[in-house]
Amino acid sequence: MHGMKKDTVDLIVLGIAHSLNHSLFLVLPPLLGNIADDLGTSLTVIGLISTITFLTYGTGALIGGPLSDRLGSVKVARISIGLGGLMSLVFLVANDVYVFSAGMFLMALWASFYHPTANGLIAKAFPENTGQSMGIHNAAGNFGQVFTPTVAFFLGITYRWRASFVFFGLLSVGTAFLMDRIEVDEGEIQKADKSYMEFIRTPGLWIVLVYNVVVGFLFRSVDLFFPSFLSTDLQYTGGIAAFANSMILFFGVIGQLLGGRGADRMGPTKVLLITTTGMVASFALLMFLPANIAVPLFVIVYGISMFGHQPTVTKLVSMLSPRNMMGLAYGVMFFSAFGIGSISTSVIGWVADSYGLTTAFWVNAATALVLLSVATVIRMRIKK
Numbered sequence: 001m002h003g004m005k006k007d008t009v010d011l012i013v014l015g016i017a018h019s020l021n022h023s024l025f026l027v028l029p030p031l032l033g034n035i036a037d038d039l040g041t042s043l044t045v046i047g048l049i050s051t052i053t054f055l056t057y058g059t060g061a062l063i064g065g066p067l068s069d070r071l072g073s074v075k076v077a078r079i080s081i082g083l084g085g086l087m088s089l090v091f092l093v094a095n096d097v098y099v100f101s102a103g104m105f106l107m108a109l110w111a112s113f114y115h116p117t118a119n120g121l122i123a124k125a126f127p128e129n130t131g132q133s134m135g136i137h138n139a140a141g142n143f144g145q146v147f148t149p150t151v152a153f154f155l156g157i158t159y160r161w162r163a164s165f166v167f168f169g170l171l172s173v174g175t176a177f178l179m180d181r182i183e184v185d186e187g188e189i190q191k192a193d194k195s196y197m198e199f200i201r202t203p204g205l206w207i208v209l210v211y212n213v214v215v216g217f218l219f220r221s222v223d224l225f226f227p228s229f230l231s232t233d234l235q236y237t238g239g240i241a242a243f244a245n246s247m248i249l250f251f252g253v254i255g256q257l258l259g260g261r262g263a264d265r266m267g268p269t270k271v272l273l274i275t276t277t278g279m280v281a282s283f284a285l286l287m288f289l290p291a292n293i294a295v296p297l298f299v300i301v302y303g304i305s306m307f308g309h310q311p312t313v314t315k316l317v318s319m320l321s322p323r324n325m326m327g328l329a330y331g332v333m334f335f336s337a338f339g340i341g342s343i344s345t346s347v348i349g350w351v352a353d354s355y356g357l358t359t360a361f362w363v364n365a366a367t368a369l370v371l372l373s374v375a376t377v378i379r380m381r382i383k384k
Helices: 004-026 029-039 043-071 073-093 097-111 114-125 130-146 148-159 161-181 205-232 238-266 268-288 291-320 323-355 357-381
Strands: none
Touching: 004 043, 004 073, 004 097, 004 114, 004 130, 004 148, 004 161, 029 043, 029 097, 029 148, 029 161, 029 205, 029 238, 043 073, 043 097, 043 114, 043 205, 043 323, 073 097, 073 114, 073 161, 114 130, 114 291, 114 323, 130 148, 130 238, 130 291, 148 161, 148 238, 205 238, 205 268, 205 291, 205 323, 205 357, 238 268, 238 291, 268 291, 268 357, 291 323, 323 357
């Protein structure tokens, strides 16, 4: 293991990579209306494209995770960040919904390898304080993402939406070169000696998978439609709506740090129950209070709670999973949250077109209640 200073810098570089990996997809929500109008399509179609994109983003993790177990995490992470960013150039020629879909698909495919790879790497490199290290990595990622919706919005309205995708894509390519400095001893690179079916029989894993699917459903729909909900139903300007999305990510930085530290000190299942209760509370505030009070409170409570659960779940998975299958473990988990959970963007897009965005957010509130019941079961069954 290298000295703490280098470990910290490595975590920050991974945090930048993490930030940009998400930023490629955070361009879409604040520019949703502009892109739909420019391509002559509807929220339902954009929601469907988003579902396909995130199914790809999630499914690719099932490849990226095991690949990192075989080739090494740093190598796979660099390929993912670099080629994911390079695919943003497709948007320069995206003049119809089909080319736009192809760009989103290719970008998601390469970007999908990153999360299980980085999470497995951190779990191996920081076995003693995994939760806190995950929290720092995720918080650094969130801090970078804070500015993405706002920067993307203003780049998009100044130079057209394509410029936003290309800007974050080229930053990703540059970061892939920067990651060459990371040298973490992963031990002997092993071939996984168990099948997927044997792996998912790991005690306690199924209920964590269910939680991930439901939280992914909730997260993806809020992420995509919250700016539109603010500007369409609550009459905020596009700039303020984009800023609100940025502030969710800002408070997510606090959530990541608190969640990671809390998971190490109090145990992950207790922190998971606390953060999930916070998500339910955030929707109660949003739907029942006047908008001028509800929106700021939602941004704070939802941001801390939603992102606070992430290092908690990653620590829980590292505790439940065999070391030589860490990449596979995080691949399966990422697929459950970002892959299966992404179905929500189609469902909520249809609800929004048919019944309005306010109704869509009532559906999100109900989803948060389901999530709380799953978190309660996890707390009762897994004594960690």
